[in-house]
Amino acid sequence: MDHLDRKILAIVQRDCASKAEAIAETVGLSASAVQRRLRALRSAGVIRAEVAVIDPKAIAGTMTFIAGLEIERENYGALQKLRRWAEGCDHVQQLYYVTGGFDLVAIILASDVEAYDMIAAALMRDNPLIRRMTTNVVLRAEKVGLEVPLAEE
Amino acid sequence: MDHLDRKILAIVQRDCASKAEAIAETVGLSASAVQRRLRALRSAGVIRAEVAVIDPKAIAGTMTFIAGLEIERENYGALQKLRRWAEGCDHVQQLYYVTGGFDLVAIILASDVEAYDMIAAALMRDNPLIRRMTTNVVLRAEKVGLEVPLAEE
DNA sequence: CCTGAAAAGAACTTTCT
DNA sequence: AGAAAGTTCTTTTCAGG
Numbered sequence: 001m002d003h004l005d006r007k008i009l010a011i012v013q014r015d016c017a018s019k020a021e022a023i024a025e026t027v028g029l030s031a032s033a034v035q036r037r038l039r040a041l042r043s044a045g046v047i048r049a050e051v052a053v054i055d056p057k058a059i060a061g062t063m064t065f066i067a068g069l070e071i072e073r074e075n076y077g078a079l080q081k082l083r084r085w086a087e088g089c090d091h092v093q094q095l096y097y098v099t100g101g102f103d104l105v106a107i108i109l110a111s112d113v114e115a116y117d118m119i120a121a122a123l124m125r126d127n128p129l130i131r132r133m134t135t136n137v138v139l140r141a142e143k144v145g146l147e148v149p150l151a152e153e
Numbered sequence: 154m155d156h157l158d159r160k161i162l163a164i165v166q167r168d169c170a171s172k173a174e175a176i177a178e179t180v181g182l183s184a185s186a187v188q189r190r191l192r193a194l195r196s197a198g199v200i201r202a203e204v205a206v207i208d209p210k211a212i213a214g215t216m217t218f219i220a221g222l223e224i225e226r227e228n229y230g231a232l233q234k235l236r237r238w239a240e241g242c243d244h245v246q247q248l249y250y251v252t253g254g255f256d257l258v259a260i261i262l263a264s265d266v267e268a269y270d271m272i273a274a275a276l277m278r279d280n281p282l283i284r285r286m287t288t289n290v291v292l293r294a295e296k297v298g299l300e301v302p303l304a305e306e
Numbered sequence: 307c308c309t310g311a312a313a314a315g316a317a318c319t320t321t322c323t
Numbered sequence: 324a325g326a327a328a329g330t331t332c333t334t335t336t337c338a339g340g
Binding site for chain 1: 154162165166167168169170197198199200201202203204205206207208209211212215217219221235236239240243244245246247248249250251252253254255257258262287288289290291292293294295296297298299300301302303
Binding site: 030032033 | 324325
């Protein structure tokens with residue numbers, strides 16, 4: 001993991017369909033070298049996945065909700081169960097275990113408020129450790145991304 | 154946008170490095186047809202981008218913060234300025250304009266608490282409309298993704 | 307209009323220096 | 324790491340439903 005790797009990462013985390021030759025030109029390397037580094041980054045797990053980002057607007061009925069969860073006590077066993085629950089639920093996009101006003105924050109997608117209510121109800125039913133759930137409805141996603149800020153050399 | 158497109162999307166939003174032939178086999182189409190559909194989905198904007206997901210743990214010092222913002226009034230002009238600010242700040246990963254307890258929710262990455270504090274201070278300095286900022290520190294990201302739930306036919 | 311199959315082109319992988 | 328040969332994937336083209 002040197003400066004060149006970071007430069008390559010900075011590019012592919014915005015567009016992983018970039019051709020190796022194009023990347024090579026901007027980082028000042030040969031195409032072969034770029035591919036080797038990319039392969040190494042993949043197998044090392046630095047590049048976790050390469051995914052297509054779909055515009056939620058293109059999918060009929062996708063609303064975003066941000067839920068702050070407060071739990072009974074920091075019960076780690078139940079927390080793990082909740083984690084698995086979220087893993088198995090496609091509607092739960094993101095789940096963060098936090099410290100602050102809430103214990104957990106979840107980003108949930110649903111076709112409408114009714115569908116969200118059903119997901120939220122199921123979530124609370126299956127995870128009794130959840131004491132309180134505060135929901136914010138997303139009116140507009142101003143920025144959505146998972147890019148990691150990479151300090152340039 | 155038919156059932157086959159949705160099937161293709163369901164695959165590439167998890168792995169856009171999949172070969173067309175592999176996709177073709179699972180959706181029951183030829184490789185050519187898959188590529189044509191992928192190209193159409195790209196130019197139609199359904200596929201917004203294809204990105205590499207980087208493991209934040211691999212990057213030295215990446216902490217995640219979730220900030221709930223309360224603003225003075227729903228001042229749309231200032232909001233747009235805030236949106237541009239977020240767009241230009243690599244540390245702001247996500248920004249949602251919401252209704253509920255907060256007005257906006259931001260997901261911010263920083264190398265440590267000090268760095269976060271500087272970003273937060275700059276954010277409030279440059280955007281006087283922000284009245285209050287409630288931060289939750291992410292102890293662990295249980296699930297992180299941008300996958301859209303695609304109802305199967 | 308969209309599919310599938312084959313030819314042409316481009317990209318990636320491997321090997322060697 | 325870079326360059327060239329070999330392999331694989333993608334793109335184009337064309338015939339058919």
